[in-house]
Amino acid sequence: MNFFEAAQQRYSHKERFLPDSVPESALNQIATAGLAAPTGNNTQCVKLVILRERDEVQKLADIVGTEGLKTAPSAIAVLTDSEGHRAPYNFEMEDYSTAATQMLLAAVALGYVSVWLDSPFFSDETQKAARTALGASDRYHLRVVLPIGLPDGEGSRRDKLSFEERVSYGVMQG
Amino acid sequence: MNFFEAAQQRYSHKERFLPDSVPESALNQIATAGLAAPTGNNTQCVKLVILRERDEVQKLADIVGTEGLKTAPSAIAVLTDSEGHRAPYNFEMEDYSTAATQMLLAAVALGYVSVWLDSPFFSDETQKAARTALGASDRYHLRVVLPIGLPDGEGSRRDKLSFEERVSYGVMQG
Numbered sequence: 030m031n032f033f034e035a036a037q038q039r040y041s042h043k044e045r046f047l048p049d050s051v052p053e054s055a056l057n058q059i060a061t062a063g064l065a066a067p068t069g070n071n072t073q074c075v076k077l078v079i080l081r082e083r084d085e086v087q088k089l090a091d092i093v094g095t096e097g098l099k100t101a102p103s104a105i106a107v108l109t110d111s112e113g114h115r116a117p118y119n120f121e122m123e124d125y126s127t128a129a130t131q132m133l134l135a136a137v138a139l140g141y142v143s144v145w146l147d148s149p150f151f152s153d154e155t156q157k158a159a160r161t162a163l164g165a166s167d168r169y170h171l172r173v174v175l176p177i178g179l180p181d182g183e184g185s186r187r188d189k190l191s192f193e194e195r196v197s198y199g200v201m202q203g
Numbered sequence: 204m205n206f207f208e209a210a211q212q213r214y215s216h217k218e219r220f221l222p223d224s225v226p227e228s229a230l231n232q233i234a235t236a237g238l239a240a241p242t243g244n245n246t247q248c249v250k251l252v253i254l255r256e257r258d259e260v261q262k263l264a265d266i267v268g269t270e271g272l273k274t275a276p277s278a279i280a281v282l283t284d285s286e287g288h289r290a291p292y293n294f295e296m297e298d299y300s301t302a303a304t305q306m307l308l309a310a311v312a313l314g315y316v317s318v319w320l321d322s323p324f325f326s327d328e329t330q331k332a333a334r335t336a337l338g339a340s341d342r343y344h345l346r347v348v349l350p351i352g353l354p355d356g357e358g359s360r361r362d363k364l365s366f367e368e369r370v371s372y373g374v375m376q377g
Contacts, residue, residue, distance in 0.1 A: 032312035035206045036236045036305055060370050062210045064363070066304060067319050071361045077370045085373050108375070118322070126300030130240060131210055134308070138206040145241050148292070164374030187245045189238070196234050196251045199259050200338030201282070 030138040039133055040186045042142035046101040046178035053081055055139050056103055059177065062135035063105070066127035069120025074113035075128045078106040078163050088162040089174060093149035101176030105132060106159075108169040125172040132175055142180045147173040204312040213307055214360045216316035220275040220352035227255055229313050230277055233351065236309035237279070240301035243294025248287035249302045252280040252337050262336040263348060267323035275350030279306060280333075282343040299346040306349055316354045321347040 030038075056079050063077060080086050083102050090098035098104070107129050109121040129145060136143040150156050150171050159171050204212075230253050237251060254260045257276050264272035272278070281303050283295040303319060310317040324330050324345050333345050 030206055032204055032206045032209045032308055033232070033236060036239045036309070039239070039241075041241065057366075057370075058207070061366060062207060064366065064369055065210045065213070067213075067215065067307065069321075071363075073364050073369065075369065076375065078375055079370060079372050081372060122296035123300045123321075126297045127304040130301045130304040131308070133241065134206055134305070135210070147243075147297075164371075166375075169375070189245075190247050192231075192235060192238065195238055195247065195249065196231075196253060197338075198253050198255060201250065201252055201340075201343070 035134045035138045039137045040184060041144045042180055042184040043096060043144055044184050045096050045181040046176060047181045048083070048102055049179050051103045051141060051177055056081060056105065056177065058139065059132050059135040060105060063128040063132040066131045068124045068127070070115055070118060072113050072115060072120065072124070074110045074121055075124050076108045076110060076169065078108065080104045080106065086176065089159055092158045092162065093155055095146060095149060097144050097146060097176035098174070100181065102178045104174055104176045106163055106171060107173045107175070108165055108171050110169055112168050121170070129173050129175060136175070136177050141177050142184060143175045143177050145173055145175065150174070209308045209312045213311045214358060215318045216354055216358040217270060217318055218358050219270050219355040220350060221355045222257070222276055223353050225277045225315060225351055229315070230255060230279065230351065232313065233306050233309040234279060237302040237306040240305045242298050242301070244289055244292060246287050246289060246294065246298070248284045248295055249298050250282045250284060250343065252282065254278040254280065260350065263333055266332045266336065267329055269320060269323060271318050271320060271350035272348070274355065276352045278348055278350045280337055280345060281347045281349070282339055282345050284343055286342050295344070303347050303349060310349070310351050315351050316358060317349045317351050319347055319349065324348070
């Protein structure tokens with residue numbers, strides 16, 4: 030799919046997924062696109078855990094029961110390595126965001142939908158439980174989980190500000 | 204251009220740019236792709252300033268003289284609005300990162316190169332000077348500037364870790 034089509038078609042699918050499985054080759058292609066994302070100082074502190082089977086996704090759904098995790102046939106968990114940096118900078122936030130962005134677009138380019146699930150893992154309790162489910166040690170931080178699959182019906186989309194409200198030329202307006 | 208081609212071709216162009224100007228329509232298309240990026244809680248806290256002319260880019264080059272700013276015919280500055288949030292969350296880091304990622308890919312999809320320039324604006328002094336040059340008040344934070352144009356020669360690329368070093372299936376390895 031053309032890049033601009035993918036960017037325009039992408040949305041946050043907060044509803045249910047169909048049970049149809051996603052081929053491992055597609056999940057690998059999505060992960061590869063994520064790993065090609067920009068990374069601060071080339072530290073590449075992002076690690077991915079691909080959950081190919083429904084029962085693997087269910088382990089996370091048992092911790093935080095969003096519609097996506099309860100129904101998606103597969104998912105990719107995005108973690109950052111807190112030791113993977115060079116002082117004085119820490120680009121964990123940027124690095125996981127760039128990787129997740131490229132994976133969301135890749136999923137759309139292959140005909141799937143996804144959603145950026147981060148807030149369910151903000152609490153210490155869910156963060157620790159999810160890390161344990163993923164076999165990740167304390168040096169890793171689970172940043173976002175991307176359920177991936179086909180949508181069970183059309184997902185809702187939220188209103189967006191206009192181009193003019195967010196873009197200026199030369200100097201900022203307002 | 205196909206999404207996956209754009210993701211694989213993108214790299215950080217740290218060298219000089221050719222003087223050939225970038226049409227306003229292309230800059231608008233790149234900005235539009237950035238605004239279509241995921242945004243936490245749909246707050247859309249990212250604002251863009253498009254620098255269409257060399258003399259506008261030069262204002263930033265006068266503050267921080269990277270090769271990109273000294274030579275690029277155009278650029279897009281990415282700012283976040285510190286008041287554009289809903290408590291308790293602040294997604295400024297994620298939001299500017301997702302927008303910048305999609306703009307870098309969009310530039311590549313249109314045949315241009317770019318680079319993520321953030322560290323030159325980390326100091327209070329350069330941050331303030333650049334905000335002033337962009338006409339941005341204190342409520343905005345200049346996060347990254349993306350010089351955009353054609354490369355003056357082939358840019359260097361850094362080595363990347365392998366897929367196997369960064370991806371696990373089901374549970375993390377290592």
